Amino acid sequence: MKDVKGLKRVAIAGFGVVGRGLAKALVTKKDVLIKRAGDYRIAAICDSKGGIYSEEGVDVFEAIRIKEKEGRLPEELTVEDIIDRIDILFECTPTNVETGEPGLSHIKLALENGVDVITSNKGPLVVGYKELMKTAKKTGAKLMYEATVGGAMPIIKLVKNELAGNEVLSIKGILNGTCNYILSRMEQEKMPYSQILSEAQELGIAEADPTYDVEGIDAAAKLVILANSLMNSNATFSDVERTGISSITPEAFEIAAMKGYTIRLIAEATRDELRVSPRLVPFNSPLCVYGTLNAALIQTDLAGEVVVMGRGAGSSETASAMLSDFVELSRCGSK
Amino acid sequence: MVLELKDKPGQLLRAIEPISRLGGNIIGVVHKRDRVSPLERISVEISVKIDEGRVEELIEALKRNGVVVKAYNEVRLVASTSLLLVGHIIHTDLSDTVNTIDATGFAEVVEMHISMPEVNEPSTAMVTVSATGKDELKKAVSLLKETCRKKDIMVIEPLNEDLA
Incomplete structure (x- = not known):
């Protein structure tokens, strides 16, 4: 699929915070990335209303300027229109854990056409992991998704590459930075949930409608991805037993502290169950992290316990994960 | 002894x-x-x-x-764990909740610490359950969870599986 010069033509679908962060990183880090991933050019960018295409490479900063001014990209262009003119698709559209769309259609289309995909969108993987992997296997295209779980915190490639040969027995993790921020502030300030939530909303850490985060939906979606890709499960979103954090009282932290515990929203995958729920976490546990950090404790048969920690959200953090997939793609032989 | x-x-x-x-x-x-x-x-x-x-x-x-x-004294209960309950613990018949465990014969609620900030507001309680063995303790915990589910009380379990 590569053109004569061996140059990779990439496209970005979704031009929100994540898509723009990625586009910037692809431009500003180009010198470094070329050495690791080979030469590339951003041939197209699509958002929900339009797009921009240039065989010579899109002017990213001009595209960002237009998007921020007009709220959309100028041309009438969809992923379908450009799929036969690219080698790699970066899928950065918003997550929908029920339908997986629009990302699911984008990824399917790309894989069917032998185009490698690097996604930050959880929805398609939660809804159609097995099917997408089957398609990828059939056409030889690759689907990379480090950015879907834990943001900049390495976990998927860490287990697949560095811990290859191990069986993952369980994963316990803090996979939602918003909940972790709220719970660690409640612990430290002894203030009620509603007050800390408004604080988080003001800081832009929580959305105006925080349901997706505080009811554990986001963490559950990530847990499904981890279970399916690292523990060979065949789980769907509805398999996750889920409890949110909104009814936790400030007193709960005081009482828990008497026994040496704090409270965190933990996503846990074992052979028998998947659950996202507030748990008592010992103060000396590696999962007792503060602020918007993410952390995960992976229990394996050979390596024992491995702990990772890092920033779970943010545009540059997500870009970091997608770029690592980009480099990995060329390392393991992109078509 | x-x-x-x-x-x-x-x-x-x-x-x-x-x-x-x-x-x-x-x-x-x-x-x-x-x-x-x-x-x-x-x-x-x-x-x-x-x-x-x-x-x-x-x-x-x-x-x-x-x-x-x-x-000599008999130490019957060898495994224990603490759980946090959040909700209308008192109004949903606390003694009945505790009895779910005590009636098993293999597990008991051995300690409880309750905080009731305001009337009609949800209370918070740390409950310590002891049992005759690890399996019994797991059974007792799931019984308690079941009862609390019916009463709309949130149960916050400890992270560690080894209920020692």
Whole structure:
């Protein structure tokens, strides 16, 4: 699929915070990335209303300027229109854990056409992991998704590459930075949930409608991805037993502290169950992290316990994960 | 149990023989040579795991062997864990909730700490459950979770699976 010069033509679908962060990183880090991933050019960018295409490479900063001014990209262009003119698709559209769309259609289309995909969108993987992997296997295209779980915190490639040969027995993790921020502030300030939530909303850490985060939906979606890709499960979103954090009282932290515990929203995958729920976490546990950090404790048969920690959200953090997939793609032989 | 033995060779054997004969398993023996009774007997602490129904029999057998049984107590509950409950704990019949565990015969609520900030507001309680073994403790915890689900009380479990 590569053109004569061996140059990779990439496209970005979704031009929100994540898509723009990625586009910037692809431009500003180009010198470094070329050495690791080979030469590339951003041939197209699509958002929900339009797009921009240039065989010579899109002017990213001009595209960002237009998007921020007009709220959309100028041309009438969809992923379908450009799929036969690219080698790699970066899928950065918003997550929908029920339908997986629009990302699911984008990824399917790309894989069917032998185009490698690097996604930050959880929805398609939660809804159609097995099917997408089957398609990828059939056409030889690759689907990379480090950015879907834990943001900049390495976990998927860490287990697949560095811990290859191990069986993952369980994963316990803090996979939602918003909940972790709220719970660690409640612990430290002894203030009620509603007050800390408004604080988080003001800081832009929580959305105006925080349901997706505080009811554990986001963490559950990530847990499904981890279970399916690292523990060979065949789980769907509805398999996750889920409890949110909104009814936790400030007193709960005081009482828990008497026994040496704090409270965190933990996503846990074992052979028998998947659950996202507030748990008592010992103060000396590696999962007792503060602020918007993410952390995960992976229990394996050979390596024992491995702990990772890092920033779970943010545009540059997500870009970091997608770029690592980009480099990995060329390392393991992109078509 | 705490036994007193004469300070002569072969005395410990008199204490151990009935334990072994009755199917008990010795977990620990502490010879306290510094604690000599006025009759010049030596204090020995022995921890034994034995079928509940054979404890009396064991005490009798020890006495017959000339061993003085100074004290013994049964430690039945060996596994415990703490859980946090959040919700209308009092108004949903707390004693019934506790009884779910106590009625099992293999587990008990051994400690509870409740905070009730305001009338009609949700309360928070740290409950410590002890059971006769790890499996029993797991059973007790799932019973408690089931009861709390019906009463719309949130149960916050500890992270560690080893409910030690």
